[in-house]
Amino acid sequence: xxxxxxVPRDSAALAVGAEATSQALIHTAxxxxxxxxxxxxxxxxxxxxxxxxxxATAAGRIAYGPVAAADVPGLFDAGFLTGAxxxxxxxxxxxxxxxxxxxxxxxxxxxxxxxxxxEDYEAHGGWRGLRAALARGPADIVEEVVRSGxxxxxxxxxxxGIKWRTxxxxxxxxxxxxxxxxxxxxxxxxxxxxxxxxxxxxxxGMAIAGLAVGAARGYVYLRSEYPDAERAFAAALRxxxxxxxxxASILGSGRSFDLELRRGAGAYICGEETALLExxxxxxxxxxxxxxxxxxxxxxxxPTVLNNLVTFAAVPVxxxxxxxxxxxxxxxxxxxxxxxxxxxxxxxxxxxxxxxxLTLRELLYDYGGGSATGRPIRAVQVGGPxxxxxxxxxxxxxxxxxxxxxxxxxxxxxxxxxxxxTVDMAKMARFAMQFCAIESxxxxxxxxxxxxxxxxxxxxxVLGERREANVELLRDLCDTMVHGSLCALGGLTPSPVLSAxxxxxxDFGMPAVPKARAASCVTPSL
Amino acid sequence: MGEAKSNVSxxxxxAVEQALAETQGLDGALMPLxxxxxxxxxxxxxxxxxxxxxxxxxxxxxxxxxxxxxHDFRTSAPGRHLVRLCQAEACQSMGSExxxxxxxxxxxxxxxxxTADGAVTLEAVYCLGGCACSPTMMVxxxxxxxxxxxxxxxxxxxxxxxx
Numbered sequence: 001x002x003x004x005x006x007v008p009r010d011s012a013a014l015a016v017g018a019e020a021t022s023q024a025l026i027h028t029a030x031x032x033x034x035x036x037x038x039x040x041x042x043x044x045x046x047x048x049x050x051x052x053x054x055x056a057t058a059a060g061r062i063a064y065g066p067v068a069a070a071d072v073p074g075l076f077d078a079g080f081l082t083g084a085x086x087x088x089x090x091x092x093x094x095x096x097x098x099x100x101x102x103x104x105x106x107x108x109x110x111x112x113x114x115x116x117x118x119e120d121y122e123a124h125g126g127w128r129g130l131r132a133a134l135a136r137g138p139a140d141i142v143e144e145v146v147r148s149g150x151x152x153x154x155x156x157x158x159x160x161g162i163k164w165r166t167x168x169x170x171x172x173x174x175x176x177x178x179x180x181x182x183x184x185x186x187x188x189x190x191x192x193x194x195x196x197x198x199x200x201x202x203x204x205g206m207a208i209a210g211l212a213v214g215a216a217r218g219y220v221y222l223r224s225e226y227p228d229a230e231r232a233f234a235a236a237l238r239x240x241x242x243x244x245x246x247x248a249s250i251l252g253s254g255r256s257f258d259l260e261l262r263r264g265a266g267a268y269i270c271g272e273e274t275a276l277l278e279x280x281x282x283x284x285x286x287x288x289x290x291x292x293x294x295x296x297x298x299x300x301x302x303p304t305v306l307n308n309l310v311t312f313a314a315v316p317v318x319x320x321x322x323x324x325x326x327x328x329x330x331x332x333x334x335x336x337x338x339x340x341x342x343x344x345x346x347x348x349x350x351x352x353x354x355x356x357x358l359t360l361r362e363l364l365y366d367y368g369g370g371s372a373t374g375r376p377i378r379a380v381q382v383g384g385p386x387x388x389x390x391x392x393x394x395x396x397x398x399x400x401x402x403x404x405x406x407x408x409x410x411x412x413x414x415x416x417x418x419x420x421x422t423v424d425m426a427k428m429a430r431f432a433m434q435f436c437a438i439e440s441x442x443x444x445x446x447x448x449x450x451x452x453x454x455x456x457x458x459x460x461x462v463l464g465e466r467r468e469a470n471v472e473l474l475r476d477l478c479d480t481m482v483h484g485s486l487c488a489l490g491g492l493t494p495s496p497v498l499s500a501x502x503x504x505x506x507d508f509g510m511p512a513v514p515k516a517r518a519a520s521c522v523t524p525s526l
Numbered sequence: 527m528g529e530a531k532s533n534v535s536x537x538x539x540x541a542v543e544q545a546l547a548e549t550q551g552l553d554g555a556l557m558p559l560x561x562x563x564x565x566x567x568x569x570x571x572x573x574x575x576x577x578x579x580x581x582x583x584x585x586x587x588x589x590x591x592x593x594x595x596x597h598d599f600r601t602s603a604p605g606r607h608l609v610r611l612c613q614a615e616a617c618q619s620m621g622s623e624x625x626x627x628x629x630x631x632x633x634x635x636x637x638x639x640x641t642a643d644g645a646v647t648l649e650a651v652y653c654l655g656g657c658a659c660s661p662t663m664m665v666x667x668x669x670x671x672x673x674x675x676x677x678x679x680x681x682x683x684x685x686x687x688x689x
Contacts, residue, residue, distance in 0.1 A: 012671060014668075015671030016671045016672055047659055183653075186614030186617070186657060187614075188655075189657055192655040225653065225654050262557065262558065263558070264557075264596075265598035266651075268652060279557060280557075281553075282554040282582070283556070300553065341657065343657030344615065344620065345619040346658075349659065349660075385614070417615050417616045435614075441595075
């Protein structure tokens with residue numbers, strides 16, 4: 001009887017040596033006459049433990065990590081194939097607090113199964129959502145999603161079901177389903193982890209969307225910076241098509257749906273939905289004027305369901321277990337769960353899927369264990385490069401769309417990037433403007449010109465040139481960008497800039513914020 | 527677009543024709559087509575622009591506009607190895623700027639330049655999705671995490687080994 005050993009093929013695991021670890025396991029097992037079956041799973045999301053090796057035992061899966069190739073002989077010596085103790089042993093995987101305390105609805109299978117095994121997918125609840133959808137009419141599916149309270153996980157948090165309803169009700173000879181997998185925000189990697197760790201989930205979610213709105217064609221727009229994810233998803237597409245989960249008659253239902261994978265080309269702006277559509281059509285990624293919204297006039301001018309990858313990935317469980325099941329997680333108008341991504345200067349970085357409502361502090365310290373460098377965490381950027389920088393006084397804010405909007409911040413795609421006290425916030429503010437200048441599509445003036453002027457003004461402030469006047473100028477410029485930009489790139493770049501200025505003025509050569517006032521400080525004009 | 531079509535080598539023409547055949551019939555084929563050309567040649571040679579424009583019934587300005595809009599598409603040959611250092615926020619929080627300074631000094635080039643021996647093109651990139659194991663870099667499509675200066679030197683050193 002061979003023993004099953006798991007080593008992730010997730011690219012973050014590969015980035016820290018999982019391939020060498022897996023080779024060492026194969027060679028050492030062969031040399032010692034041990035029979036093992038090596039499964040290349042996705043990552044459980046405990047990136048700080050990668051490469052994390054798991055062994056299937058009678059008592060469940062036992063985790064060891066981080067396992068470098070050089071640790072492998074020692075693991076065999078200790079008898080890890082029977083789940084024996086070793087200094088790298090972390091106990092039963094499911095009992096590791098970081099994982100045990102999560103609420104994994106979307107990421108239920110990621111890291112558990114072989115990502116490209118249809119048998120595994122089926123055995124762990126796969127296709128149940130799609131089968132449920134096939135038994136129901138389009139309007140019925142849409143209303144289930146409406147009632148679940150699911151909101152767009154890309155950042156804008158628009159109610160998904162309402163968007164789908166618009167597409168369903170718009171008459172057209174052709175409709176499309178498009179997945180935004182242009183995960184360009186620094187600090188985010190949940191799209192990538194689904195593509196590499198549970199790719200059939202996205203196929204299932206998009207097929208359900210197709211049934212819901214009457215679309216037979218879909219596209220996945222994937223960023224070029226994710227070659228491993230591209231390979232994994234392309235393989236999953238072939239497998240699903242051959243097995244009849246995609247194609248002319250999905251699961252023999254007579255309903256057709258098929259998907260095409262398209263690669264971006266390194267433009268951050270193509271994560272903006274209308275720029276993404278332009279890019280899919282083979283054009284420069286220039287933002288479109290709205291209205292019309294893509295739900296009415298989207299890809300090639302046709303009604304289009306355009307959602308973030310994690311939104312589609314959340315749908316199958318809603319169809320399988322019902323809207324109420326999903327809606328019962330969360331707080332206020334933020335229903336369900338969000339896969340948070342803990343990144344940057346953090347001791348235990350990784351993926352934490354939780355219902356909305358836990359605080360940033362719980363995420364940073366209970367899960368993250370504080371900074372990686374051991375220094376105090378001074379600032380946290382939530383929601384990618386367009387998200388606000390939060391000071392310690394705001395760490396008790398619950399992770400909820402409205403609570404974050406209330407302090408002039410946003411959850412975005414759930415990325416959380418920690419910085420220790422060596423960070424220079426004036427430099428981060430400058431970087432935000434510079435990034436906007438690099439990535440602006442150039443269509444509107446506030447973003448195209450404003451970002452460059454922003455860099456210059458911050459430079460002058462830092463040099464101490466007419467500081468008060470330049471602060472005024474920067475605020476005025478930010479106001480123009482917020483209110484005059486066509487899309488979120490120009491419209492939200494002021495968020496990291498002004499939050500840095502408001503919470504950390506001392507980094508700009510200004511007097512520090514008095515402690516008593518800090519907690520109630522809301523970024524103005526946002 | 528000054529170069530005459532006659533300058534296009536046979537190999538180049540072949541690559542472009544193969545790419546055209548591979549992407550024929552796709553809706554909105556331009557991006558997949560440009561990727562297919564660049565995969566074969568490492569860049570998109572200027573003479574290919576006219577051929578692509580003709581095949582897709584676009585103007586050369588349209589095609590040129592798309593090539594220059596996207597950071598990935600290049601119009602001249604890169605080095606034999608492509609080293610992309612992440613400079614986005616999560617990597618900055620773990621010292622990516624100092625790593626970039628080290629990389630530039632080690633290779634003797636700035637971002638978006640190629641070493642004199644044609645071995646390495648160094649690029650800045652904004653997020654590789656390895657934000658929980660920052661700082662990261664990608665070398666010839668392979669991701670590396672928790673990259674120290676020593677690790678950088680090791681990886682670069684291995685690239686320059688003959689064979």
